Amino acid sequence: MQFFEHDGFDFAFIDQQPAPGAEPVLLIHGFASTHMVNWVATGWVKTLNDAGYRTIAFDNRGHGATSKSYVAADYTPEKMAGDASALLDHLGITRAHVMGYSMGARIAAFLALAEPQKVATLIFGGLGSGMVDGVGEWDPIASALLADDAGSVTHPRGKSFRAFADQTKSDRKALAACIVASRTLLTEAEVARIAQPTLVAVGTRDDIAGSPEELAGMMPNAEGFPIEGRDHMLAVGDRSFKARVVGFLKEHPIGSS
Template sequence: MPTTFTAPDGLPLSYTVWEGDGRYRRPVVLHHGFAADADVTWVRPGLVDTLVRAGFTVIALDARGHGASGKPHDPAVYGEAVMAADVSALLDELELPEVCLAGYSMGAIVSLLVASNDRRVRCLAVGGVGAGIVDFGGVDARELDREQIAAGLLAQDRADVLPAARPFRRLARRAGADVEALAAVLRAPSPGPIRLSALSVPTLVLAGESDQLAAEPERLAAAIAGARLVRVPGDHMAAVAHPAFATALADFFAYSDTGEFRPAISSPA
């Protein structure tokens, strides 16, 4: 069942814990993408089930502005740096000395920020991002205009929604999202450059083979010492739901925890 804790600025944030069988000492913390929530990104596609079946305890957070967490309409309370502080606050709340952290799209940016500043992150996986992290410090600005997406979410008439905004509008509707809160998220300050050189933990970069928002993921992997790149089928919306994504995630975290290269699960979820 979801549980609520209070962020440093007083906003209520929701998270859910699924207990593993104890074979791994580090829980896996998951951070979803923009306009989705923990259920849409991690539960429905079967990733939580795959990780729990592999033996991991899994913790999934609903980011501020999303899911069951607080949803102010003020851009000043958002931004990936603020969300990164929320993740560290969750680790404080649960008194976790070390974790594996995975994020997708917006959640990948947040996870990179957390891992570059919080030593409790001992292994990291990021998906749905690529060279945009290196060039812009976030999602590839050559492919995504944040203001266009915000306008598309708020538009009353679908005819006024530009093609680039339509997938996010559909995703927001699937998640039952508060579109005014989501528009505020998009209008928040960008985090600026991410200190990729500060990352020293085992890192996995996962990218959909046809994901334009994760273009040139090999450049992101090359910018992180020792990072491994795995490509999976699918575009930005579909890649995270492909069984190969969940399998790669479980195997990587198992290897990072035990030091033994062996499959964490016998078959895809």
């Protein structure tokens, strides 16, 4: 693991390059996760490396081994997209494939809108039409994260994310600040401006993300991919998802986009 500094935070990241000149893929993890949980433990880094891609993954601010803030205003998607951009600059990468899961997909979308020249293709995992319509009730998650006793949490989604945060040994106070500011929605008009080839993949049992086909339909160059039989937590490591992503990347090499 390596570190770089940006905007007052020390960011932890990995950079695995199977061969000189390999096309880079930047991976942006979801809320309450880490690069290790989201991308290494699920086999994504190995899958992409084996397919010949340089794979870069980092811990978002407030997550994992990256430094924390308890100020909600530090966790806007614009600022978090700026972190991703700064990492590419730090590594001297001018253009990359960008893949995000859940909150990471939202960050990837904001990056594509702010600096389209840096983003060759996009993969949105675990977030479909919810990027525009919203993804349900999230305020109970902040309360669940801040509860002294996990056993006192009764809200189903709050209970699920509290358990995940405890499992990943996360700083729950930082995550509570993050959940407040990181949910900014995009308008249909903004999504329509994202012109890069885009794959939108969501589990068919995901009750958080919204429809992948609906989001893809709002974009000029996107396709939806249903991850059969998977919910929000299990879709990320699905083998069919990995296979489709590798195929998608091969269909859209950086030099042609």
